Amino acid sequence: MKDNYFYFDDKYRKLQAEKTRMAWQLGLHDGKRARVEERKCKKVDCNNLFKVKYFDPKQFCSQSCSATHNNLKRGPLTEEWREKISLSLTGRPNESAKFRKGNIIVPRLKKICPACNKEFLTARWRNKKYCTVNCSMKDIGSRPTSPKAARAKAGIRPDIDPNLYFFSRWEANFARLMTLLKIKWIFQPKTFQLKKQKYTPDFYLPEHNSFIEIKNFLAEYSLKRDKEFRELYSEEKLILILKEDYLKLQEQFSSHIENWEFS
Structure with a gap:
């Protein structure tokens, strides 16, 4: 049935695709696009204009302007406050909850990179031999029998x-x-x-x-x-x-x- 149905004909599908493309270019479907509006950055000394979709709550042109505007009252942090914040965060899970700040759950091993002789730390369960991917490529990738050196052309x-x-x-x-x-x-x-x-x-x-x-x-x-x-x-x-x-x-x-x- 699929072969006999006109909708699956290549010529018909190309024709419809071309008609749809032309309709978008002529603006016939503009009503389906989300309305874009121009706003002025809320930061006092910044007069930059930026465009956003009407439902976007964005009020600043950049993260820098947002941080500067919202942190005016706080002022620079003293060393005492920095230390308090650091202590309060110690032991709390990060966004991915894979480790806790300040606490090393998995014991680390010291290894020597065979490519650059640099000492690095790695988890005990990881079979990591090189400190970076670059070192790995320099050493392993230069061998003709290495999978990384295979000259595959997909x-x-x-x-x-x-x-x-x-x-x-x-x-x-x-x-x-x-x-x-x-x-x-x-x-x-x-x-x-x-x-x-x-x-x-x-x-x-x-x-x-x-x-x-x-x-x-x-x-x-x-x-x-x-x-x-x-x-x-x-x-x-x-x-x-x-x-x-x-x-x-x-x-x-x-x-x-x-x-x-x-x-």
Whole structure:
């Protein structure tokens, strides 16, 4: 029924979209917009004008003007008052209620960053090795076998299929190779439920009844996932194509494929 119903026709939908766009541009639907009004900043020595929607209670043009206006009577805080405020806040939960100001609930460990040799504190349960993400990228990201260093280029490849979104060059090249060899393939056709996660193989070859997984290398996480899959779905055939296998295919077939992507 959907195919025969005129509303789902592409030409009809494009025509209606164009009509609606023109109506908004001509102001025919202005009544549906929230009314905008111009206000003057309430701060005495500020004459800035700002625009807000009519239901917005905003009275100042900026947070700075609001703070200056509302804190005129208070004046600067003395050190004594600052200390009192700090003591009164100690032990109170913050907005997210994850920790209390002044109280360290989780014991911290001192660690040395292997990238910059800087000492930093981290929670005992966190497997944190680097003080910052930048240090992590400098050290781990420079390794060729690192997931962070993988030169994946996600996106649609029009020469393969304008409706498929590949997550790496290797996946796209494998699809091109299967097409060249005239082997039917389906990209990420099925998701399997493992013990604590879900797993979707990269490809399925229906003529060979085999799933294909393309990996640069097998990290500990990938090894556990692969083992779980083979235990739970022993009837399914899963073929791993690792870096060494992929490079052999690239050497053999890349010259025969016009749009082969080199990483």
